[in-house]
Amino acid sequence: xxxxxxxxxxxxxxxxxxxxxxxxxxxxxxxxxxxxxxxxxxxxxxxxxxxxxxxxxxxxxxxxxxxxxxxxxxxxxxxxxxxxxxxxxxxxxxxxxxxxxxxxxxxxxxxxxxxxxxxxxxxxxxxxxxxxxxxxxxxxxxxxxxxxxxxxxxxxxxxxxxxxxxxxxxxxxxxxxxxxxxxxxxxxxxxxxxxxxxxxxxxxxxxxxxxxxxxxxxxxxxxxxxxxxxxxxxxxxxxxxxxxxxxxxxxxxxxxxxxxxxxxxxxxxxxxxxxxxxxxxxxxxxxxxxxxxxxxxxxxxxxxxxxxxxxxxxxxxxxxxxxxxxxxxxxxxxxxxxxxxxxxxxxxxxxxxxxxxxxxxxxxxxxxxxxxxxxxxxxxxxxxxxxxxxxxxxxxxxxxxxxxxxxxxxxxxxxxxxxxxxxxxxxxxxxxxxxxxxxxxxxxxxxxxxxxxxxxxxxxxxxxxxxxxxxxxxxxxxxxxxxxxxxxxxxxxxxxxxxxxxxxxxxxxxxxxxxxxxxxxxxxxxxxxxxxxxxxxxxxxxxxxxxxxxxxxxxxxxxxxxxxxxxxxxxxxxxxxxxxxxxxxxxxxxxxxxxxxxxxxx
Amino acid sequence: xxxxxxxxxxxxxxxxxxxxxxxxxxxxxxxxxxxxxxxxxxxxxxxxxxxxxxxxxxxxxxxxxxxxxxxxxxxxxxxxxxxxxxxxxxxxxxxxxxxxxxxxxxxxxxxxxxxxxxxxxxxxxxxxxxxxxxxxxxxxxxxxxxxxxxxxxxxxxxxxxxxxxxxxxxxxxxxxxxxxxxxxxxxxxxxxx
Numbered sequence: 151x152x153x154x155x156x157x158x159x160x161x162x163x164x165x166x167x168x169x170x171x172x173x174x175x176x177x178x179x180x181x182x183x184x185x186x187x188x189x190x191x192x193x194x195x196x197x198x199x200x201x202x203x204x205x206x207x208x209x210x211x212x213x214x215x216x217x218x219x220x221x222x223x224x225x226x227x228x229x230x231x232x233x234x235x236x237x238x239x240x241x242x243x244x245x246x247x248x249x250x251x252x253x254x255x256x257x258x259x260x261x262x263x264x265x266x267x268x269x270x271x272x273x274x275x276x277x278x279x280x281x282x283x284x285x286x287x288x289x290x291x292x293x294x295x296x297x298x299x300x301x302x303x304x305x306x307x308x309x310x311x312x313x314x315x316x317x318x319x320x321x322x323x324x325x326x327x328x329x330x331x332x333x334x335x336x337x338x339x340x341x342x343x344x345x346x347x348x349x350x351x352x353x354x355x356x357x358x359x360x361x362x363x364x365x366x367x368x369x370x371x372x373x374x375x376x377x378x379x380x381x382x383x384x385x386x387x388x389x390x391x392x393x394x395x396x397x398x399x400x401x402x403x404x405x406x407x408x409x410x411x412x413x414x415x416x417x418x419x420x421x422x423x424x425x426x427x428x429x430x431x432x433x434x435x436x437x438x439x440x441x442x443x444x445x446x447x448x449x450x451x452x453x454x455x456x457x458x459x460x461x462x463x464x465x466x467x468x469x470x471x472x473x474x475x476x477x478x479x480x481x482x483x484x485x486x487x488x489x490x491x492x493x494x495x496x497x498x499x500x501x502x503x504x505x506x507x508x509x510x511x512x513x514x515x516x517x518x519x520x521x522x523x524x525x526x527x528x529x530x531x532x533x534x535x536x537x538x539x540x541x542x543x544x545x546x547x548x549x550x551x552x553x554x555x556x557x558x559x560x561x562x563x564x565x566x567x568x569x570x571x572x573x574x575x576x577x578x579x580x581x582x583x584x585x586x587x588x589x590x591x592x593x594x595x596x597x598x599x600x601x602x603x604x605x606x607x608x609x610x611x612x613x614x615x616x617x618x619x620x621x622x623x624x625x626x627x628x629x630x631x632x633x634x635x636x637x638x639x640x641x642x643x644x645x646x647x648x649x650x651x652x653x654x655x656x657x658x659x660x661x662x663x664x665x666x667x668x669x670x671x672x673x674x675x676x677x678x679x680x681x682x683x684x685x686x687x688x689x690x691x692x693x694x695x696x697x698x699x700x701x702x703x704x705x706x707x708x709x710x711x712x713x714x715x716x717x718x719x720x721x722x723x724x725x726x727x728x729x730x731x732x733x734x735x736x737x738x739x740x741x742x743x744x745x746x747x748x749x750x751x752x
Numbered sequence: 753x754x755x756x757x758x759x760x761x762x763x764x765x766x767x768x769x770x771x772x773x774x775x776x777x778x779x780x781x782x783x784x785x786x787x788x789x790x791x792x793x794x795x796x797x798x799x800x801x802x803x804x805x806x807x808x809x810x811x812x813x814x815x816x817x818x819x820x821x822x823x824x825x826x827x828x829x830x831x832x833x834x835x836x837x838x839x840x841x842x843x844x845x846x847x848x849x850x851x852x853x854x855x856x857x858x859x860x861x862x863x864x865x866x867x868x869x870x871x872x873x874x875x876x877x878x879x880x881x882x883x884x885x886x887x888x889x890x891x892x893x894x895x896x897x898x899x900x901x902x903x904x905x906x907x908x909x910x911x912x913x914x915x916x917x918x919x920x921x922x923x924x925x926x927x928x929x930x931x932x933x934x935x936x937x938x939x940x941x942x943x944x945x
Binding site: 284285290297353356357358360361364366391392393394395396398400402403406410411413414416417429431432433434437440441444460465482730 | 769770771774775778779781782783785786788789790793796797800801802803804814870872873874875876877880884888
């Protein structure tokens with residue numbers, strides 16, 4: 151009943167296009183631009199995320215050129231980038247701008263907006279059996295705030311003084327003082343505006359996801375029958391709704407420090423560039439770090455949880471086995487959600503944090519290993535003795551598990567405050583987080599795109615291209631980030647422009663070159679995926695089967711090209727959980743099938 | 753006030769909460785986190801060197817009384833709406849919106865009193881937090897007042913008769929929330945300054 155309430159503005163809840171014509175004409179604008187259909191909004195998030203991924207990835211290629219070939223100059227760079235690369239070498243300021251923007255773009259605009267934005271929008275209504283989100287209007291606004299934030303962030307690349315260049319964490323004083331660096335001037339203001347819009351977008355989206363999951367499930371879809379994707383996206387939304395506001399309060403104080411002369415974060419500063427001593431007193435940059443990481447750490451799980459959910463679903467469908475430990479999976483995700491709020495200070499072990507407090511955070515941090523290990527165990531046992539279909543989505547899901555294990559193990563090193571004294575701010579950290587949340591979340595995203603592409607566009611993506619893309623990317627990812635662990639153990643710090651002048655790190659010159667070359671190849675390989683994606687939208691093999699993967703979940707009971715409202719008739723009723731695969735001699739039993747009295751219990 | 757909100761919440765839950773109301777509750781949680789972030793920043797800063805305190809101007813006591821009164825009127829207007837007593841509902845909702853604006857005026861007077869006493873945004877003491885925290889709260893009240901005006905104009909539009917109680921309930925719950933939030937913030941400053 152509540153579904154009807156939310157959709158009262160849209161009488162055209164009928165599936166086919168013919169039926170649309172009778173009721174209400176959809177214009178190009180309402181269908182493709184200011185759409186309130188969750189499926190279209192999901193596609194908007196996905197494609198915007200892809201554009202961002204190319205921009206952010208290209209930035210990494212540019213700074214890898216500098217890191218791999220510090221002594222060489224590339225005259226063509228000046229042709230392309232102009233004053234960013236005078237004489238064919240990226241200047242120091244622009245190098246910092248590139249790494250800052252790479253981080254901001256990938257963390258927020260690709261892996262948060264692009265990943266949870268896409269799959270929460272697409273999967274939540276389809277998998278819980280709702281016609282749309284609780285508030286389609288807010289959902290639309292969420293995308294357009296995201297888009298607006300994107301435009302502002304891109305515009306900061308083109309201002310005279312350049313984009314913000316003080317690292318994606320935007321620590322003061324670099325972020326608070328315009329005179330601190332060129333990027334701290336207009337670039338930082340644009341960064342703040344863009345992030346504020348992004349936060350609003352995430353809050354609108356998160357509110358919607360939560361109330362949709364809790365309020366709009368179809369008949370019979372109790373919480374313990376939800377697919378794990380929906381559970382994961384639900385916890386993601388909870389994390390976002392509770393942590394982004396804290397970043398917002400941190401940023402509000404930052405704005406006042408920048409423009410109103412307050413000293414929340416500033417104290418006793420002398421600026422060399424203008425040769426002035428500032429009057430600010432009593433501020434503390436550590437306060438900003440607390441507020442930032444209170445979001446910053448949950449943000450890691452905002453990125454990772456959707457990938458976990460997608461991997462669980464894809465693994466189970468393609469292993470033709472029920473997911474192992476369904477409830478353990480939910481409880482683990484719940485534990486991760488709770489712990490995510492209690493570990494932020496492990497980013498701050500070397501800021502002069504009280505060592506006793508540090509040890510509490512070590513304990514809480516290492517506790518995250520428990521739910522993570524449970525999840526890994528469950529994924530592996532789902533694969534164990536399974537009749538695996540190696541679809542591209544399945545390969546990517548397995549790739550996700552592999553990367554999550556490799557990256558998760560190094561997290562145990564970094565979670566120790568004593569080891570962190572040596573490892574913090576080295577390439578070891580870079581390697582750790584890129585594997586565990588960067589690349590692995592990308593593999594979760596790839597898995598999701600390959601798996602649900604038939605539902606999104608009614609066509610398949612090309613498998614051969616997908617296999618080449620998968621193997622190239624996973625080998626590339628390991629070749630890029632594995633060697634960084636060695637550099638990090640040797641103490642090589644991150645964020646430096648040129649390591650050639652350091653005797654201790656000269657030995658890594660060839661290794662850096664190798665990493666850069668692999669990074670460029672791996673980046674180029676992503677165009678294979680993009681080509682595959684866009685080509686298949688128009689020319690891919692058409693889906694003939696309503697349920698191409700033989701999956702149990704509700705999205706495969708909709709027509710091949712569902713209209714706004716998803717189901718042409720009644721929303722189907724749910725009678726069982728989503729994971730009845732290979733049961734009682736049957737390959738799969740959809741959630742809509744009533745339970746047979748003779749059926750065995752799971 | 754808080755317990756009243758809670759009971760209301762449970763009652764709705766049993767009937768199955770309307771999605772919009774549920775969205776509001778999640779939104780409230782998120783606003784709470786914003787202010788929790790700011791007030792915990794206050795506590796962290798309080799023990800740092802260079803902290804300065806300021807007396808909370810008396811006018812904020814009047815604004816407390818005003819917002820408590822407006823909470824009562826919004827409650828009564830919801831009751832009137834449910835009883836289909838539209839005349840009473842309209843006048844009560846008007847009074848509530850006006851009290852909300854009066855509250856904001858009081859806040860502005862409080863700010864200017866502080867400002868004229870020479871306490872500006874320069875520095876990092878209690879007063880600077882007060883400007884930001886109370887200011888941000890006033891923005892939330894302003895949002896509530898705008899929502900009140902929206903349902904106020906709806907009540908006066910003669911074209912459609914609206915008996916859907918959900919929008920009124922959403923606005924009134926939000927209004928009680930900004931009221932409770934204010935009481936928390938006011939007491940927080942009284943204790944900590």
